[in-house]
Each structure stands twice: as C-alpha cells, then as structure tokens.
Amino acid sequence: MSPSPLARAKDSARLLRSDLAAAGIDIPHSLALELVAHQRGAKDWNTLTATGGANLQPAPAQPPAFAPGVPVLRVVSAEVALGFYRDHLGFALDWAHRFEEGLPLYVQVSRGQTVLHLSEHHGDGSPHGVVWIPVADVRALQAELHSRPAPPRRPGVDTEAPGGPTLEVIDPCGNVLRFCQRDDG
Template sequence: MKATRIIPILRIFDYQKAVEFYVGWLGFKIVWEHYFEENAPVYMEVEKGDIVFHLSEHHGDGTPGTRVMIWGEGISEYRSELIEKKYKYNRPGLEKTFYGAVSFTVNDPFGNTIIFNEEYVEEKHKDLEFSSIH
C-alpha cells in the first residue's frame, strides 16, 4: 500500500475561534466548508502548503486532545513568523528533541496539539537557541 494523502480530523467547538487560530495565526486557508443543513455544525477543510486538516464541530468527529506530528523544513523560520504575530494564546518555544528534531508545539483552542518537526542537522541548526524542556 502507498498512502497518497493523510488528513487528520480535528474536533472544534467554535467556528470563529477555529478561524482565528488556524487561518489568522497559523496561516492556513479555508478550502471549503460544509453544513448538512441550516444551523448545523460546520465540517471544513483547511490547508497550508501540503498540510491538510479537516475541522469538525460534529459530535463524534475526532476527539479533543488529538496530537498531530508534522515533519517538514523551515520549522524555525515558521515559528519565528508565528511569534512575530504576538498571538496571545500561544508562544511556542523551539526545542531540540530526543528523537533528533528541531521542534515546536502549538495547542489549539479545543485541546488539540500540533507538533511541527524538522530533522536536526548540526551544520544547519547549530546556531539556533532552544528552549529548555518542560
């Protein structure tokens, strides 16, 4: 089997808070939104580059407290962009992990955790300042 796309479904409880966090702060864009009927919960897709999430207000779609690990490049630069936005609910520190990554973690308003990782390369990352592990 070869996976061509993996899309986590994350439970949300408030459309405006989800848009503030995922679009306003993390820089995702809304691809589509679906409502089964008027005054129904939203089910939506957001993306940033190759990262795709489905966000759902529907009971039973996902569980609050889900953790998603994302591997990519430019993690420290992306973290710097987020810090510059001064989002009052998240100020993630940069860490060098035990599993050989440069990493930072964000927590969405609904209890979900997203961990952004990049393979640690000594020559490329030697001058980064890392937060202490907590």
C-alpha cells in the same frame, strides 16, 4: 466451476482494452491479448494458448495505492478554531460544509502540503488530538508565529524532541500540533 486460466486471461485482455479505451487509448484486441500473455510470463499469446494456460504466472498483484491521510481534529467551535488556524498559523480555508443551518460545521484548512479537517461533529475525531507536521525550518516558523500581532502563544522549540527540533502549538480546542524539522540522521 471456476473459469479456465485461458478464459481468465481473455477476461483480463477485455478489461485492459476497456480501461484503456476509457482513458482515450484504443488498442486492438490482439494487442491486449499479447500484453496479457507477457504479463503472465508467456512469450506471446500463441505460446500461452499452446500450453492451454498451464504453468501460467498469476496476474501481477498491484499493491493498494495510498494518498496522504487527512487528520480530522475535533473542534468545539469551528469559528474560533478557524480564527486561530488562519490568523495565527497562516492556514487557508479551502472549504466549509454544513448540512443545514444550525448543524455542526466541517471545514478543510491547508498550508503547503499539510491538509487538516476541523469538525464540530461529536463523532469525528477525539478531543485533544495530536498531529505531527514536518516542516523545513522550525525556527523560521517560530519567528513567523512570534511576529503575528498579539500572538495568543509564543511557543518555544524543543531541540531534544524525537525526530528533530519541534515546535508545539495547542489550538483553542486543545488539539496539539507538533511542527518538526526532521532529523533524518
């Protein structure tokens, strides 16, 4: 037998109060009941209980929260890939993890808001993956890459690429990075 609508509303009030307390906000149980009643479309808790919970609106559904994803690029040698990502592309090494000596390396690199994971693990990512990275000024990035001492590549900018001018770089492991100056028009 499922709980009554009022029992579910009371449970919601207890959960609300508990979650707020965990965040350092203490409220009386009566206020939690009033807030839940408002969420369910009632004027107040007394109105809600007088109807026995009839015609209650369901608790508002919260859409799942998403954060930016982090691409995992398969690399044969993290050492070789790190040299390229740090020295040529200007990424910073955030952290590196290896379960024990001799096992594959897994690292995180970042530059600005772009975060990438580079993995030597065979099950992570597919060789020759592609990552599309928006940039504010693709020509400035091109100039920066060309100014590096002995750049391994001197990429051009494709002005006809979908989405806007794009500079494509291939890392030493065959992964493709497409830096695109968005054309939102």
